[in-house]
Amino acid sequence: MTDGFKRRTPSRWGEGGVLREEILAAAARLLAESGREGDLSLRAVAREVGISAPSIYLHFEDRAELVSTLTRRAYERLVGDLRAARERGAVDGPRAGLRAMTRRYCALALDNPRLYRLMFGIERIEVPREELASHPLWWVAEAWHDAVAACRPGAAEEPGDRRVAKLLWFSLHGVVAMALSTPFQVDRQALEEMADDLLDLALTR
Amino acid sequence: MTDGFKRRTPSRWGEGGVLREEILAAAARLLAESGREGDLSLRAVAREVGISAPSIYLHFEDRAELVSTLTRRAYERLVGDLRAARERGAVDGPRAGLRAMTRRYCALALDNPRLYRLMFGIERIEVPREELASHPLWWVAEAWHDAVAACRPGAAEEPGDRRVAKLLWFSLHGVVAMALSTPFQVDRQALEEMADDLLDLALTR
DNA sequence: TGTACATCAGTGAACGCGCGTTCACTGATGTAC
DNA sequence: TGTACATCAGTGAACGCGCGTTCACTGATGTAC
Helix, strand or coil, rough: CCCCCCCCCCCCCCCHHHHHHHHHHHHHHCCCCCCHHHHHCHHHHHHHCCCHHHHHHHHCHHHHHHHHHHHHHHHHHHHHHHHHHHHHHHHHHHHHHHHHHHHHHHHHHHHHHHHHHHHCCCCCCCCCHHHHHCCHHHHHHHHHHHHHHCCCCCCCCHHHHHHHHHHHHHHHHHHHHHHHHCCCCCHHHHHHHHHHHHHHHHHHH | CCCCCCCCCCCCCCCCHHHHHHHHHHHHHHHHHHCHHHHHHHHHHHHHHHHHHHHHHHHCCCCHHHHHHHHHHHHHHHHHHHHHHHHHHHCHHHHHHHHHHHHHHHHHHCHHHHHHHHHCCCCCCCCCHHHHHCCHHHHHHHHHHHHHHHHCCCCCHHHHHHHHHHHHHHHHHHHHHHHHHCCCCCHHHHHHHHHHHHHHHHHCC
């Protein structure tokens, strides 16, 4: 072939798994740059990687598996980032830790709007019932709960913590989502102010 | 034709506009039953109405115009509903009016999840800049602002009202959106409790 | 009253597109004897 | 050391699909003279 297509040179023996990562990276790139999940096509991914479309089937069952792998990783990274941010902030106390976590949450969403959408978009209205119990969203919920619970003196589990954590996370999501998707001008600073307000409100009851 | 297709009998002279409404109704039905905006196809709409696909072009410029008409109407109905609910509740005072409005907001979202998604889904990340100023979302914002401002004694405009209204609406959106799209079991009652909490928090500062 | 014509409200067939997926294949690299 | 074969990492062509949109048309209803 003499035309301008970049074509990837095949992996060597035993390094087939490398392509799998390249595919995921390319898919993430496409998604982050210009896509909704529904618009992400195998052929586009293949083009981005520089391989033929059928090659994807060597590494993924089908389109659905590619997307779900992508999503799962996004959640994993998010939870890791949130926990790390909280830990860093917590040197000034648990409340500072929670605050650092909300800030990081806002920043991640603003910097990766489409990834955020992939994880929390309402488009995902109908989730198969069987997947509910093991859904990665529970990890996120757990991270919020831990951070909220740490702000209370006394180590005992309290049922109110779950409510507060949910309320804080959900309303924070609302603020972030609206900032991302509506014509209302909400800059980074305004967003952080709103997040701080929510934090105060949630903890001062 | 002898097969089972329902075929609509053509409108009579001067009643061409009727089909336009039928198309919109069918599109709304499809959207409400099983769709995301992106999945709504002209051909499916035509099938639902019982006409040929090209007939839609007699009433809409293209797919985009159909969808935007649909969306605009959804906003109009929403704002009308919210204002009406507030008015009914306001016989017990402005705060009861605001409370009635938040309840109506929750109810509308829960009962029409896909319509809610059409209006407030994050998928709509990039809106053309020219449309921003006249976007129907401003009507919704205005409705919230009016309801919040009425809860304060004194008729003078206060800049804080806008902040509070935004915070209330946005966080309410977050709660609703998460209830609609995540595996967390949030029933109607839990949702209303969270909404009440937000209302209290927003007004008690 | 008749009739030619205009207008309205549509239709059927076709276009080109990108898609997910399947199929039989190819060429390089390793392994058994 | 040679050679037959297995395995790996892919490819090219084709399938059938539904889509948005365009085009030239049709048949019923109205209007001018």
